[in-house]
Amino acid sequence: MSRRGAVQRKVPCLFVTEVKDEPSAKRERQPFKVLATDTITGKALEADVHNAVPTEKVDGTCCYVTTYKGLPYLWARLDRKPTKQGEKRFKQFLYSLEDCKEFVWNVEEDFKPVPDTWIPAKDIEFSNGNPLPDENGHMPGWVPVEKNSKQYCWHSSVVNYEAGVALVLKHHADPGVLEISPVPLSEILEQTLELIGTNINANPYGLGNKKHPVHLLVPHGAFEIKNPPALKQNDILSWFETCMEGKVEGIVWHCADGCLIKLHRHHLGLPWPLAETYLNSQPVVISFNRTKCDYDFEPKSLFHHFSMLDGQRFDRLKDIKFDA
Template sequence: MRRLGSVQRKMPCVFVTEVKEEPSTKREHQPFKVLATETISHKALDADIYSAIPTEKVDGTCCYVTTYKGQPYLWARLDRKPNKVAEKRFKNFLHSKQNSKEFFWNIEEDFKPVPECWIPAKEIEQLNGNPMPDENGHIPGWVPVEKNNKQYCWHSSVVNYEFEIALVLKHHSDDPGLLEISAVPLSDLLEQTLELIGTNINGNPYGLGSKKHPLHLLIPHGAFQVHRHHLGLCWPIPDTYMNSKPVIINMNLNKYEYAFDAKSLFNHFSKIDHQKFSRLNDIILSV
């Protein structure tokens, strides 16, 4: 499949933002809104925003595909965060910040421990070989999604490491107006970032699956050209561009000559192979 981008850190708003003292429509109990002005930020201009192709912001959780134990693996986002003492010191600095001063981090002492397999995100600032925190005091990074790790059970539901495949939602290769759910080789996704969406991810704004039959999928970043809340528009909304397109299931597993776990999403999708649905949330998986 066509290689898209790799989003290794949070993307800043294209426009200069401002805080408005009224209840947020995105986060419950938040007494303010962060809205965009009509001024393009200097970071966007430096990145040649006028040559960029706008794409839909998919609302899930970020993942990354790279090698682990000698094979392509799905990695979950895990930012290394400061401990309580360092966080308090950092917040005090922000509240009394002067332009002439910089905050000093002690990377070895100020941050909570992370698993040994943790890796920092690419392209982040380094100092003396140590990854440095971003403006929020976090060090963006990744951990591999192990098959039996309950913390990442929804991540692991969309991959099969034995056959090195992943459940991916993308445009149909022959019909740009049609979406397709298929098993994609993880090797085709190497060094890409994707968004995990579904029943138990980030409030499930796309209405996928159910509590009894959860449904999760991966979407490559940049797959859907054309987020809303910085523009003052409601989110979530009933009909996103992505959620309004018909979708077909392409899940013929016979070539693998293997009995997939009866409860796996791969097996459920194979039972509705070649079926076409008018929209994503019309897909209902049953035992």
């Protein structure tokens, strides 16, 4: 599969942003909005964002495929966060506006413990052998998804380590058609992906139901935007509001140097999720070629349910239903 930049840390916004007060009963915990100005950031310009590849920002939870126990494994995102005392000290420093010096973390004391299997995300800075937190005081990282994991059961449902495959949503060979198929984990090694589905982020794509949850992996950068708007706030705003292709959570630009730049609908004051999205409106084909994936999946597994639909086509992604 073709691959683009991986998401290992927080992706910066295309535009310079500003914080505006937004008192609301529904947003008591965050009585403000972070909105985009019409100025493109210096970082985006340095990365040559004007010549970058625009792709759909898919709404899910970030995952990573890398080696564990000598095999390709799916890893779930787990950011190491500061303790209450560490966070309090950090916020006091931020509010003190002491620009003349840098905040110094005590990694051993200021952060909550993580599992022994936890690894820091790539590209983060280290000091004296310890990973350093980002500007928000978090340490991005990953933990392996074990088979039949209760904590990461929805992650676990989209991988089969015995067969060495993952359930992936991608483009079909026919233009305008999606495909769900098992992909060897070895083919997506060192890639990041988005886990979407019934029990992820309130299921904005309408996948599955409580009785038969449906979850899928989408490689980052998989869905290129064919008719993107110009990189001007008004043009992007109009595209989000009037184009079917614009019924997405946002845009992620994949730059030639590997840098990623994003813009979320919320940055322009637009709502998400939507009743109809571009992703869940497209036809989809189930492709479970037994010659490529010769394995007897457990009867209750998601892999088994999809294998029983091999060769079927649905008018919309959200129309996929399993027999009772």
